[in-house]
Amino acid sequence: xxxxLTGIILMTLCLNVNAYxxxxxxxxxxxxxxxxxxxxxxxxxxxxxxxxxSTTQIAIYLAKELQEDLKIGSMTLSVDGVTVSSHIYxxxxxxxxxxxxxxxxxxxxxxxxxxxxxxxxKVFNRNNEIIIFKGEDAFYKDNEPLSLKINLLNTPDxxxxxISLTRL
Amino acid sequence: xxxxxxxxxxxxxxxxxxxxSNILPNESNHLNKNDAIFDISYNPIYKVVLFNYFNNDYQExxxxxxxxxxxxxxxxxLKNHNAFKQILMLSNGQTSIESLISVSQNQAAIxxxxxxxxxxxxxxxxxxxxxxxxxxxxxxxQQLQSQHLFLLGQLTLESHSQVNYQKAKGSLNPNSLxxxxxxxxxxxxxxxxxxxxxxxxxxxxxxxxxxxxxxxLLALGYRFLDINDGQSAAVAFKxxxxxxxxxxxxxxxxxxxxxxxxxxxxxxxLLNRVSKSGDPxxxxxxxxxxxxxxxxxxxxEQQSLDKLIITIAQATQRINDLxxxxxxxxxxxxxxxxxxxxxxxxxxxxxxxxxxEQFLSLLSxxxxxxxxxxxxxxxxxxxxxxxQLETLMSFDYLLNHQVKLITDLLNNSAMLxxxxxxxDITAKTHTVVTNVDHAENTENAxxxxxxxxxxxQERIDKIFKSMVFLKRSGQKNIASxxxxxxxxxxxxxxxxxxxxxxIENTRTSIDxxxxxxxxxxxxxxxxxxxxxxxxxxxxxxQTVLEINQNITQEKTxxxxxxxxINNDVINLFNTFFIEQKAALEKVLVNAYLAKLxxxxxxxxxxxxxxEGGE
Numbered sequence: 070x071x072x073x074l075t076g077i078i079l080m081t082l083c084l085n086v087n088a089y090x091x092x093x094x095x096x097x098x099x100x101x102x103x104x105x106x107x108x109x110x111x112x113x114x115x116x117x118x119x120x121x122x123s124t125t126q127i128a129i130y131l132a133k134e135l136q137e138d139l140k141i142g143s144m145t146l147s148v149d150g151v152t153v154s155s156h157i158y159x160x161x162x163x164x165x166x167x168x169x170x171x172x173x174x175x176x177x178x179x180x181x182x183x184x185x186x187x188x189x190x191k192v193f194n195r196n197n198e199i200i201i202f203k204g205e206d207a208f209y210k211d212n213e214p215l216s217l218k219i220n221l222l223n224t225p226d227x228x229x230x231x232i233s234l235t236r237l
Numbered sequence: 238x239x240x241x242x243x244x245x246x247x248x249x250x251x252x253x254x255x256x257x258s259n260i261l262p263n264e265s266n267h268l269n270k271n272d273a274i275f276d277i278s279y280n281p282i283y284k285v286v287l288f289n290y291f292n293n294d295y296q297e298x299x300x301x302x303x304x305x306x307x308x309x310x311x312x313x314x315l316k317n318h319n320a321f322k323q324i325l326m327l328s329n330g331q332t333s334i335e336s337l338i339s340v341s342q343n344q345a346a347i348x349x350x351x352x353x354x355x356x357x358x359x360x361x362x363x364x365x366x367x368x369x370x371x372x373x374x375x376x377x378x379q380q381l382q383s384q385h386l387f388l389l390g391q392l393t394l395e396s397h398s399q400v401n402y403q404k405a406k407g408s409l410n411p412n413s414l415x416x417x418x419x420x421x422x423x424x425x426x427x428x429x430x431x432x433x434x435x436x437x438x439x440x441x442x443x444x445x446x447x448x449x450x451x452x453x454l455l456a457l458g459y460r461f462l463d464i465n466d467g468q469s470a471a472v473a474f475k476x477x478x479x480x481x482x483x484x485x486x487x488x489x490x491x492x493x494x495x496x497x498x499x500x501x502x503x504x505x506x507l508l509n510r511v512s513k514s515g516d517p518x519x520x521x522x523x524x525x526x527x528x529x530x531x532x533x534x535x536x537x538e539q540q541s542l543d544k545l546i547i548t549i550a551q552a553t554q555r556i557n558d559l560x561x562x563x564x565x566x567x568x569x570x571x572x573x574x575x576x577x578x579x580x581x582x583x584x585x586x587x588x589x590x591x592x593x594e595q596f597l598s599l600l601s602x603x604x605x606x607x608x609x610x611x612x613x614x615x616x617x618x619x620x621x622x623x624x625q626l627e628t629l630m631s632f633d634y635l636l637n638h639q640v641k642l643i644t645d646l647l648n649n650s651a652m653l654x655x656x657x658x659x660x661d662i663t664a665k666t667h668t669v670v671t672n673v674d675h676a677e678n679t680e681n682a683x684x685x686x687x688x689x690x691x692x693x694q695e696r697i698d699k700i701f702k703s704m705v706f707l708k709r710s711g712q713k714n715i716a717s718x719x720x721x722x723x724x725x726x727x728x729x730x731x732x733x734x735x736x737x738x739x740i741e742n743t744r745t746s747i748d749x750x751x752x753x754x755x756x757x758x759x760x761x762x763x764x765x766x767x768x769x770x771x772x773x774x775x776x777x778x779q780t781v782l783e784i785n786q787n788i789t790q791e792k793t794x795x796x797x798x799x800x801x802i803n804n805d806v807i808n809l810f811n812t813f814f815i816e817q818k819a820a821l822e823k824v825l826v827n828a829y830l831a832k833l834x835x836x837x838x839x840x841x842x843x844x845x846x847x848e849g850g851e
Contacts, residue, residue, distance in 0.1 A: 130281060130284075130285070132284070159292075161291075161292050161293065162288075162292050164291060164292075165287070165288045165289075165290075165291030165292040166288065168287070168291045169284065169287060170284055170285070170287040170288025170289070170290070170291050170292070171281060171284035171285055171287070171288055172285065172288045173285045173288075173301075212749075212752075216281065218281075237281050
């Protein structure tokens with residue numbers, strides 16, 4: 070019995086020593102992480118300032134506010150007739166959109182003036198049939214950053230889904 | 238019960254960012270939108286953060302969150318923003334439980350602390366558990382109160398603080414698991430076995446707690462037997478469920494209680510039941526011994542003697558077999574260590590069914606349960622180290638990426654380009670401003686003349702020339718001259734209007750140039766500040782390396798601890814066999830004494846009869 074007790078005490082001591090060291094390392098990592106996060110923030114801001122000056126900045130977001138079970142398969146975005154970005158969606162990303170998330174689909178630069186934005190979204194319904202939504206609209210870009218939201222939503226009257234392009 | 242549970246937190250958006258609730262990993266991707274806690278003002282970037290969060294891309298979510306300007310937020314919004322950040326960092330494995338203390342007023346942080354306390358209690362690390370307990374706020378959210386009281390009860394029971402223990406237990410729901418576990422602990426550890434505790438245990442009627450209830454009643458019953466309260470002991474043992482794991486031990490206890498109450502016939506029924514159950518543990522031998530006692534008390538000395546002789550033979554055989562069994566099982570030590578982690582009995586080559594049963598009873602003893610916990614702790618610790626190493630690797634990557642980015646920027650002479658661009662724009666602005674000023678001062682209407690104006694002016698000049706030619710030739714055409722002069726005036730007037738408009742446009746251009754210049758200067762400043770941080774990043778890389786080495790060292794230490802545990806397993810086997818041998822020997826001694834007593838009594842009776850006959 071004595072042997073057993075001694076073993077347990079020894080082990081508790083070992084575990085305590087380990088716990089102490091782990092905590093110490095954890096705090097060190099914590100400090101390091103905080104510094105790195107700050108640094109990363111500065112870098113990200115710098116990147117944004119250099120690449121997207123406020124006068125030419127444009128950002129396009131995608132949201133999904135549908136009542137029915139439709140999965141986005143892909144989306145293509147064109148500005149002034151030129152395709153600028155396209156994306157294929159995973160089920161996780163669909164889930165993220167359903168839960169209220171909004172994807173920053175595109176970020177870029179545009180000159181001051183009027184531009185035409187068009188989006189094509191391919192959607193799968195429950196029977197795995199493809200439905201294509203197309204939307205197009207023109208917006209004036211002034212000296213301030215322009216943010217647009219492409220939204221898949223239900224119409225209030227007959228509930229059929231539609232695509233909308235709006236300013237944020 | 239929550240010892241090995243990590244915290245997963247989920248965020249939901251309803252119109253604006255509104256809620257998060259914490260749930261356990263197995264219930265992941267479940268949202269509870271009713272548990273609204275946060276209310277961060279609307280900002281589309283928060284939705285982008287959520288998109289990345291729900292997509293399990295925590296790094297990206299944190300990056301987006303970092304770009305949100307917090308200076309415009311109200312103090313409450315800022316607090317919520319920070320809590321939100323903490324949750325994301327926790328999800329990303331970037332923070333430890335201690336960092337949550339700063340936001341310990343919110344539910345997520347409180348639950349994290351409770352889980353940490355539970356882990357410490359499971360490891361019997363009472364001091365650390367107490368320390369963490371003190372970090373909890375006074376107000377505990379309703380949903381967490383039951384867990385809080387349970388932990389408090391366990392802690393106070395351990396520190397023998399009866400008042401606080403009763404207070405914590407009294408506040409728990411009597412139908413809760415926490416309440417049942419506390420009663421069970423109390424039945425093992427309390428000062429004196431009490432009737433009220435017995436009644437509380439009996440009144441537990443939830444089927445899913447039956448094993449807790451049985452184990453508590455068993456412990457309490459034997460404690461009543463120790464103080465010779467056979468009546469209460471019998472009540473405790475009677476309430477143990479039939480066919481439960483504690484059934485045989487309970488039947489033996491009830492048999493002993495009946496013996497204590499002189500109800501020997503009732504005792505025999507129960508003790509025979511134990512004997513016939515084929516229980517391989519010491520319980521069997523003790524039941525035989527108790528049965529022999531009952532027989533003796535009932536006057537059947539011969540049968541009692543027979544039973545004692547058989548028991549002595551069986552126990553002696555068992556004791557003689559012990560070293561063989563022990564040797565065999567110890568040879569299988571590695572296999573047993575594996576068994577502790579994965580209960581796959583068939584992996585071990587144990588001799589015969591009887592040995593398996595004996596081995597099973599050994600595995601269910603408390604020391605092995607403890608060892609199992611220790612092995613689990615080590616595994617958890619290893620997992621934790623691996624997670625830390627993974628985090629470090631990602632930071633290492635991030636830092637290297639940043640250093641590379643700066644180097645690329647420098648290699649591409651970004652600073653020089655930016656500088657030149659600033660210089661160029663400054664020069665252009667200066668030229669434009671000078672020219673405009675000059676034009677404005679001299680009212681040089683030709684400065685901004687259009688092609689259209691120039692062609693008109695050319696035609697007017699030609700007409701004037703023609704007029705001069707006509708004058709020279711003696712022709713006089715005053716009306717035409719006046720008309721052309723008027724046209725010239727109109728043209729100049731139009732030109733001046735254009736000029737004014739051009740001046741206005743030029744001023745706007747200058748403003749835009751100035752704005753661009755400001756932007757560039759700003760970027761230049763940031764770049765300069767960023768360059769200063771390069772040494773810090775290199776230093777961080779060094780620290781990452783050091784921490785990495787520390788963790789590797791710690792992992793090496795774990796191997797030593799594991800070795801110690803392996804040794805402990807061997808020691809525990811030795812102890813188990815020594816204890817079992819001692820218990821069997823005690824049974825033997827008692828059996829011999831009983832046999833001697835019965836034989837003496839019989840001898841004395843025969844002698845008295847003979848003397849009486851003579």
